[in-house]
Structure formats: structure tokens, C-alpha cells
Amino acid sequence: MFDGLKDKLSSFREDVEESTASDEPAPEGDESEAESNSTESGEVADASADAAATAASTESEAADGDDAESADSDGNEPSTFQRAKAFATGRIIIEEEDLEDPLWDLEMALLESDVEMSVAERILDTVRETMLGESRKQVETTGELVEAALHDALLDVIAVGQFDFEExxxxGEKPVTIVFTGVNGVGKTTTIAKLSExxxxxxYSSVLANGDTYRAGANExxxxxxxxxxxxxxxxDQGGDPAAVIYDGIEYAQANDIDVVLGDTAGRLHTSDDLMAQLEKIDRVVDPDMTLFVDEAVAGQDAVNRAKEFDAAAEIDxxxxxKADADSSGGAAISIAYVTGKPILFLGTGQGYDDIARFDPEALVDSLLGNE
Incomplete structure (x- = not known):
């Protein structure tokens, strides 16, 4: 799942490692070889200290001659001394120029994976803010720093609004009423059956209420x-009032001690004013405890746009x-929560009634970073 995006995130990590490799100061002569082979040896510590001392001395002399040349003009770029000192203590300094090309490639990769523009920009900003300047903790490799930055940036957008659905x-006061919305053909009715199981x-017991009175064959x-x-x-019967059907479902559940009412609605395009008005009426009359938007993961950017429109018509929860198992890009999964402020709660992963899983943002991020 999301294999395409995994590869692109891995490429970003490699690009940053490559761009920063030439920036790391190294001791001269035999001490350089000792440093690369034995991080625990006293020779490494001496060599690193010497490098820092040398850089400090050089910068001090420069400062005595010309203070303006010893510091960066904007005060943001690390000096030679800062870089050598960081290296001597096992820390890493990432500069803007190290990230410029890799971040551009990452932005293109995210957009090609159907990640919404504002979401991609948020990810890039978080990665940049996390990585620029000296790292906040000692790390073994630049790759680890990149992975930590990507982890935080992805989780920041994917985990928006998460709540414990089962809790x-x-x-909730019984019966809990859940209404499902979405466009035609995305697996809404099958999702209701899966969630019932x-x-x-x-x-928890449940009753199904068919508020899709618009489509012939929906009852069947x-x-x-x-x-x-x-x-x-x-x-x-076909053509009846959808809100009345779901309301009848609630009354049935109350009379029979049923825990949850699962209400289907007609698939509708977000551009269909009449059907969207019908959805608003259901929301007003039934006042469901939750309204869940259903779409295909493979729809990518289209799913993101539709989620925004449906949320505007009848606020989704x-x-x-x-079809998350068939999605190689991951754009919808990464974008929907951020653009709507409402979480992804479940993923459909197959045709069987058991092929539905709670959405776990942390697990998805680990998967995207190859840590599953």
C-alpha cells in the first residue's frame, strides 16, 4: 500500500544525505581513517577536538582582522567554527542550500502522489523548520535526522482530528446514529455492511436504514x-423521504435496544444542488451523532475536493x-484530514466484510518511511 510514495520519501532521505556529505569537515591524515572506523577511540575525539580548535583559532583570527567577515551577513548561516564544533561533538548542521534541491524534488513527489497543494506545503515547511540549523539531538547519521523530520511532518497532517471511534x-447515548455520505460507486453501502460487522x-448491535431512496435497486x-x-x-419505497427512513431506523433501534443505526444515503455529486440539499435536510431532521464521508483512496485529489464540498453541505465527522489496498500514491490518505480538519477513521482493504481496519496515523507514517 502506498508503495509509490514510499519510494519517493526514501529518495528524499538519500538526496539530503548526499547533499550534506561533502559539507562535513574531516580531520587530516591517518586520524581521518581512525574516525571513520572507530567512533569510540581516543584518536577520534582528539582529531575532532583539533578540528574544532583549529576552526576556532581561524575564526578568532578572522574576527580580530575583520568582524564583518567572521559572521554571516544575515546571522542565520552557521560559521566555520560552528560547523567544526558541531562535527566534533557528533552533531549535524543542515543549511538551506543542502535542502533546496531535495525539498524541490520532495514537493514534486508529493504533488505527483496526489497530495493536496496546501498539505504538501505544510509538510515541506515542517521538514525545513525541523532540519535547518544544528540538530536538536545527537544522531548517528543525517538519514536519521531526515527520517525524524519526515515522521513529524507527515504525522502533523495525517493525524488531524483523530478520536477513539469505539469509545x-x-x-454515546443509544442508539448512536451514523449517516454515510459520498458520491456514486465508491463502496458506501458495502462500507456500511463492513462497519456493521x-x-x-x-x-455492538446495529440496524441498517436505507436512506438511498433515489436509486433503483438500492433497497435490493x-x-x-x-x-x-x-x-x-x-x-x-423508491422516491420516499430519506430523512424519514433514517428516523424510522432510530425509532426501531430505540424500541429494540439496538446500539447503532447505520444510515445509507443516495450517492450524489457535490455539484448536484438538489441532492446536497437533501443531505442538509437529513442532517437537520435526524441530527446524527456522526456523519462519515466515504470515498476511494485511489481517487486522490478528487476525493480531497469532494470531502471539502460534503463537509460544507453537512459537516462530516x-x-x-x-480501496486503500489498491492505492499506490497515498495522496487522499495524507490530505483529507488536513484540508477538512476531520480524521480518516477507517480504511477499506478488500471485498470481504472483515476487510476494514481502523486508520492508524502512526502506523501509516511508519509504513511510508519503511519502518513497518
Whole structure:
């Protein structure tokens, strides 16, 4: 999953390592070889100290002659002494010029992976702020510093708004009502069936309510899922009021001690004013505890744009991305939470009822960085 983006993030790490390799000062002669082969030897410490002392002496002499030449004109770039001192203590200084080309390549890689522009910019800014200047802690390699910066930058945008979904179900007043929205053909009805099974595995009962009264055959489709799972289905004839169907589902759940109502809605384009108005009515009449937006991970930038539009029509509480197992770019998974301020809660990973998983931002970041 997201193999394409993994490769591009790995390339960024290699690019930064390469761009900073020539900047690291090295002791002369035999001491250089000793340093590369034995970080614990006294010779390394002496050589590093000598390098720092030499640089300090050089800079001091320069300062005596011309203070203006001993410091950078803008006060931000590290001096020769600072670089040598950092190297002598095992620390790394990253300069703007070291990051310029790698960051450009990273930006192109993110955009090519369907990461939304503002999200890509946020990632780049976080990486730049984390890495410029002396590292905040001692590290063994530049690669580790890059990986730490990427980890923080990715988690910053991916983990937006996360909450414990099961805890909200457990603590919510029963029945908890969840309405699902999204465009046609993204797997919304199947996602409802999967979530019903996910809830059952954790001891929660559910009833399905078919608020998709617009599409011919919708009752039959969700009805097949209800039969296979042994769930009750609440439905009206085609053309009925979707809000009334879901409201009936809530009344059924109250009368039968059902924990959760899962309400389907008609697939709609975010440009369809009538259907979006219908969604607003459902939100107003039913007042669901949660509204979840469903789209395909492979839709990339389109999914991000649709999430924003649906959130504007009837505020969503989170998103479910289907076909995550087929997504090599990862753009939607990285972008949706940041642009909407609402978390991705589940990933659909196959066709079976058990093929749904809670979205784990930390695990995704580890996977993207090759640490799974």
C-alpha cells in the first residue's frame, strides 16, 4: 500500500544525505581513517577536538582582522567554527542550500502522489523548520535526522482530528446514529455492511436504514448485505423521504435496544444542488451523532475536493477510504484530514466484510518511511 510514495520519501532521505556529505569537515591524515572506523577511540575525539580548535583559532583570527567577515551577513548561516564544533561533538548542521534541491524534488513527489497543494506545503515547511540549523539531538547519521523530520511532518497532517471511534460508540447515548455520505460507486453501502460487522465483533448491535431512496435497486443491494449479516433493514419505497427512513431506523433501534443505526444515503455529486440539499435536510431532521464521508483512496485529489464540498453541505465527522489496498500514491490518505480538519477513521482493504481496519496515523507514517 502506498508503495509509490514510499519510494519517493526514501529518495528524499538519500538526496539530503548526499547533499550534506561533502559539507562535513574531516580531520587530516591517518586520524581521518581512525574516525571513520572507530567512533569510540581516543584518536577520534582528539582529531575532532583539533578540528574544532583549529576552526576556532581561524575564526578568532578572522574576527580580530575583520568582524564583518567572521559572521554571516544575515546571522542565520552557521560559521566555520560552528560547523567544526558541531562535527566534533557528533552533531549535524543542515543549511538551506543542502535542502533546496531535495525539498524541490520532495514537493514534486508529493504533488505527483496526489497530495493536496496546501498539505504538501505544510509538510515541506515542517521538514525545513525541523532540519535547518544544528540538530536538536545527537544522531548517528543525517538519514536519521531526515527520517525524524519526515515522521513529524507527515504525522502533523495525517493525524488531524483523530478520536477513539469505539469509545465514542461506547459512551454515546443509544442508539448512536451514523449517516454515510459520498458520491456514486465508491463502496458506501458495502462500507456500511463492513462497519456493521466490525461493530458486531466488538459486541455492538446495529440496524441498517436505507436512506438511498433515489436509486433503483438500492433497497435490493443493501438488503442482500442485511440478509447475509443477519441484520434488520429499515427501508421505504423508491422516491420516499430519506430523512424519514433514517428516523424510522432510530425509532426501531430505540424500541429494540439496538446500539447503532447505520444510515445509507443516495450517492450524489457535490455539484448536484438538489441532492446536497437533501443531505442538509437529513442532517437537520435526524441530527446524527456522526456523519462519515466515504470515498476511494485511489481517487486522490478528487476525493480531497469532494470531502471539502460534503463537509460544507453537512459537516462530516470523519472519513472512510475504500480501496486503500489498491492505492499506490497515498495522496487522499495524507490530505483529507488536513484540508477538512476531520480524521480518516477507517480504511477499506478488500471485498470481504472483515476487510476494514481502523486508520492508524502512526502506523501509516511508519509504513511510508519503511519502518513497518
Amino acid at each position: 465514542r460508540i461506547a459512551e 466490525w461493530l458486531a465483533d466488538r459486541g 443491494q443493501i438488503g442482500e448485505h442485511a440478509d447475509r449479516l443477519g441484520r434488520e433493514l429499515i427501508s421505504h 470523519g472519513a472512510v477510504l475504500t
